Amino acid sequence: MFVEDVKQNFVLLEDELKEKFGDNFHLQQATSIEHCFRILDQYRFDCVFVDLRLPETDKGKANAENGNRLIKEVVSNFGVPIAILSGNVAEADEELTSNNIIKAFDKGEQDTYKLAVDWIISQKKMIDIIRDVKIKLSSSFSKVFHTRIWPHWEDISRVSEKGDYDLVLPLVRQIAGHTVEQITYENELWHPYENYIIPSFVNDRSHTGDIFSFDQVYHVVLTPQCDMATGKASSVLLAKCTQKSDEWTGYIAKLKDEDQSKQAKGVKGLKGLLNQKEPAQHYLPPLPNSDEPLVVEFKQLITIEYEKLIEQLDKRIATVAPSFLANLTQRFGSYVSRTGQPNIKTEELNKA
Structure with a gap:
């Protein structure tokens, strides 16, 4: 036009x-x-x-x-x-x-x-992709509405009739959530860039999973969002993110090798890292325009007053997407809540 x-x-x-x-x-x-x-x-x-x-x-x-x-x-x-x-x-x-x-x-x-x-x-490539995305979303929306909303429409509309209740926003959220589930079910493989939201949806406050760059060192927010939103958290907990990983670099080199057996080892190795084999670390894929992963170090924590963090929102470079944030926070919770036991003198087992 x-x-x-x-x-x-x-x-x-x-x-x-x-x-x-x-x-x-x-x-x-x-x-x-x-x-x-x-x-x-x-x-x-x-x-x-x-x-x-x-x-x-x-x-x-x-x-x-x-x-x-x-x-x-x-x-x-x-x-x-x-x-x-x-x-x-x-x-x-x-x-x-x-x-x-x-x-x-x-x-x-x-x-x-x-x-x-x-x-x-x-811009043709982008235009073509935008068109295909809109077609896919329209198709997925139709499937979700037909299978999950329409069969319960009488119950849904009955709720709105009981009071002055606008159904549009609740249905938008429900359909959007179900659409993501539908698309994920059809193809469970996610692109690495889907790990991040850039820029963040929330403009005026910090959010769990926000990634900040302080003096060229990355840190990710781990404090629960509800505590920051309600003012219960006067200080915010962040974990340092390192970018150097020899293991990652080695597996990427194998992935680029012409030898298919080495490529397979590269794929397996990268999956192993991204599936989080080390309790004290959490691997995130590289940020856009970077070749190095973000390795969240649960042992290297800092705290910043919430108000001071808000003053530095211009240093926020990305936010971990909701689909990947739950795993990060759950693993951090598991790490800090782990309990050990007294060391057993194993030499005594020989006397049993």
Whole structure:
């Protein structure tokens, strides 16, 4: 879709798309903010081209504030690449243009429409994946609703009839949770990057599993979230994370070897580490843009006052995803709650 109130500019983009794709594309024009959202209610698009100075309605006055607001809403609600085509790119919100999914092009420059189309083409892999993800989510949603929600609909709706109770949010949570279970059941293998949420969902406070970088040394929060949220924890417990692991490096080398037997040993070795064989350590896969794992050291703990930690949220680089957080906290609990026994003088066993 091209959100543009000048027909001539729409034709210029359409001509450039024809040059690249022939007739294998569909370009929809919206001439105002209102018109754009009417179209988005009916259709789904792989990408959006947007002029900055747009009218609210077809008879309204065009301004850049409207264009910036539209871009924010489209990114937030539809998650597609956006190419800004404007003669006033300086009016684009800096927060938007710093986003990798958005790029601004100056109409006053030569080959602007060609450059914009080329950039969209460069995002093809992401566009294809986004489309497949949406198809998968839609299919999984249908399965969950049909098998787990619809059979109990009378009971569910009866609850809402007893009082002023909005069912939308509870059903969203339930369907989202069941959808994850459904997808996991269909394919139990997870990508290493699924271990992390980047950036964290929680912007204004810390959360269990938050990973901070203090003086280039990583630490992960282990204090229960409920204690931090209710103010019961005045101090927060964190475990140091080391990144150097000779075992990991050795297994990765085997994994890259052309010898299939060595590859198998590499796979087995890495699974062994990620399945947590050492009680005092917990392996997490490498963070994005890193080759080294994060090894949580349960023996190396520090505490920081909660309020001081909140002041350092800019040093938070990631959060351990919920599906992997439970194992981390359970293993830490097992480590600190383990009990030993008195040492037995084994030489005496010979006299028994």
